[in-house]
Amino acid sequence: MNEPKITILISTYNRAKYIKECIQSALAQTFSNFLVSVYDDGSTDDTASIIKKFKDDRIKYNYCKENKGVGFAKNQLLQSIETPYACWLDSDDMMHKERLQEQYNKIIEGNYDVVFCQILRFSGQYKSGVGKITSIDVSKYNKKDMIKGGGMAGATAFFKSNLQKFPISEKMIFGREDALWLRTIVASGKTFGYVTKPLYFCRFHSDRLGILKRRRNKIG
Numbered sequence: 001m002n003e004p005k006i007t008i009l010i011s012t013y014n015r016a017k018y019i020k021e022c023i024q025s026a027l028a029q030t031f032s033n034f035l036v037s038v039y040d041d042g043s044t045d046d047t048a049s050i051i052k053k054f055k056d057d058r059i060k061y062n063y064c065k066e067n068k069g070v071g072f073a074k075n076q077l078l079q080s081i082e083t084p085y086a087c088w089l090d091s092d093d094m095m096h097k098e099r100l101q102e103q104y105n106k107i108i109e110g111n112y113d114v115v116f117c118q119i120l121r122f123s124g125q126y127k128s129g130v131g132k133i134t135s136i137d138v139s140k141y142n143k144k145d146m147i148k149g150g151g152m153a154g155a156t157a158f159f160k161s162n163l164q165k166f167p168i169s170e171k172m173i174f175g176r177e178d179a180l181w182l183r184t185i186v187a188s189g190k191t192f193g194y195v196t197k198p199l200y201f202c203r204f205h206s207d208r209l210g211i212l213k214r215r216r217n218k219i220g
Helices: 019-027 047-052 070-080 099-110 143-148 161-165 177-187 206-219
Strands: 006-012 034-040 059-063 085-088 114-123 158-160 192-204
Touching: 006 019, 006 070, 006 099, 019 034, 019 047, 034 047, 034 070, 047 059, 059 070, 070 161, 070 177, 085 099, 085 161, 099 114, 099 158, 099 192, 158 161
Parallel strands: 006 034, 006 085, 034 059, 114 192
Antiparallel strands: 085 158, 114 158
């Protein structure tokens, strides 16, 4: 295998129900030179045993005995990057087999610091092409719009690895740590691009809906 160019970053905690499909979608990429870095934030279910069943040298798995939160886990992943580029993938989600190739092409073409893409949201088991495309085309946004967070989906971010110098907040409770991270990056003057294709598949399930409900109540 040639020298890896991209690291897929997956933080997980008690995702035994979904982690297999998540990693399978990562390994199915048409772009060949990549690594999958999984940081397990102290799972107590079968997440670890499922991950260890993958016999693939491209997977790097780290287990933390103590659950320290998603912000801490993502910071560990950021600091572990050794490739020129990286992207996020939540452990209950999946991605299109051409995600890496499409976003890599875009970031090279425009010499952007970070590239986003559309999201296809689905419930239950994923069926090819079935779901709702929800993201807004942020290519139409200016810097001010992006700092406000309009249309910005942090999980879809494909970025240059030098952005690892921007730490993720470890104080966020309701799952907005990636959005705050990206707002900080854009505010610093970093450039962004967008692929108008649904390359990221976001799974809606009871746990995620519960987080969204608590977030709305917190805001309200």
